[in-house]
Amino acid sequence: xxxxxxxxxxxxxxxxxxxxxxxxxxxxxxxxxxxxxxxxxxxxxxxxxxxxxxxxxxxxxxxxxxxxxxxxxxxxxxxxxxxxxxxxxxxxxxxxxxxxxxxxxxxxxxxxxxxxxxxxxxxxxxx
Numbered sequence: 001x002x003x004x005x006x007x008x009x010x011x012x013x014x015x016x017x018x019x020x021x022x023x024x025x026x027x028x029x030x031x032x033x034x035x036x037x038x039x040x041x042x043x044x045x046x047x048x049x050x051x052x053x054x055x056x057x058x059x060x061x062x063x064x065x066x067x068x069x070x071x072x073x074x075x076x077x078x079x080x081x082x083x084x085x086x087x088x089x090x091x092x093x094x095x096x097x098x099x100x101x102x103x104x105x106x107x108x109x110x111x112x113x114x115x116x117x118x119x120x121x122x123x124x125x126x127x
Contacts, residue, residue, distance in 0.1 A: 003053070003074070003076075003097075003098075003120075004031070004053075005029045005031045005051070005053055005120070005122060006029070006031050006032075007029060007030060007031050007032050007035045008028075008029050008122065008123060009026070009027065009028060009029065009123045010027045010029055010120055010121050010122040010123045011024050011025060011026060011027050011120075011121040011123075012024070012025040012026075012027040012048070012049050012051070012100065012110075012118055012119075012120060012121075013025075013118060013119040013120075013121055014110045014111050014112055014116065014118050015116060015117045015118065015119070016111070022110075022111055023110045023111060024121075025048045025049050025102075025106075025110060026047055026048030026049070027048055027049050027050070027051055027100075027120065028046075028048070028049070028050040028051070029050075029051050029053070029120070029122070030050055030051065030052050030053070031053050036052045036053075036055060039052060039058070039101065040063060040065075040067060040101055041062050041063060042062070042064070043064065043065075044064055044065065045065065045103065046067075046101070046102060046103055048102070049100050049101060049102040049106070050100070050101050050102075051098060051099070051100050051120060052098065052099045052100075052101065053097070053098040053099075054097055054098065055096070055097075055098060055099040056071065056092050056093050056094070056096035056097065056099070057089075057090050057091065057092035057093065057096075057099070058084070058090045058099055058101065059088065059089045059090060060084045060085065060086045060087060060088045060089075060090075061086075061087060061088075061089070062086075063086040063087075064086065065086070065103065065104070066083060066084065066085045066086065066103075066104035067083070067084055067101050067102065067103060067104055068081060068082070068083050068084075068101070068102050068103065068104055068105065068106050068107040068108075068112075069081065069082050069083075069084055069090060069099060069100070069101055070099070070100040070101075070102075070107055070112050070118075071093040071096035071098075071099055072096060072097060072098040072099070072100065072118065073095050073096060073097060074097045075117075076098070076117060076118050076119060076120065077115065077116070077117050077118075078112055078113060078114055078115060078116045078117075078118065079093050079095055079096055079114065080093060080096075080114055081107050081112060081113060081114060083104050083105075100112070100118070
C-alpha cells in the first residue's frame with residue numbers, strides 16, 4: 001500500500017470519529033527531495049497544510065512560526081501529533097511514512113489526533 005505523490009496541491013480529508021468524511025483542508029504536497037527539504041522554511045504562515053512524503057521526522061530550524069506535526073503510517077493513520085516551536089529537531093517515528101505540517105493549533109481544530117484516519121485527495125493534474 002505504498003503511496004507516491006508528485007509535488008502539487010490537493011486536499012487533506014480528516015475522517016470523523018464514525019468514519020464519515022469530516023473536515024477538508026487545502027493541502028500542498030511536497031514529494032520531491034527539493035520540496036520536502038524546503039517545506040515551510042522561510043514562510044510566515046501556511047494556508048491549510050503541507051504533506052511531506054516520504055518522511056518520518058522533521059525539524060523546525062530556521063522556521064518563523066510554531067507548527068503542528070502529524071506523523072502518518074502507510075495507511076494514512078495518525079501515529080502521533082506534536083506541536084513544535086522554531087529551532088527543534090523532532091524524533092523520527094519508525095512506523096511513519098508521511099508527515100503533515102500546519103500552523104500550531106490547527107490539528108486539534110481539524111480533529112487530527114492519534115488513531116485518526118486521513119485521506120489525501122490530489123487536485124486534477126497534481127500527482
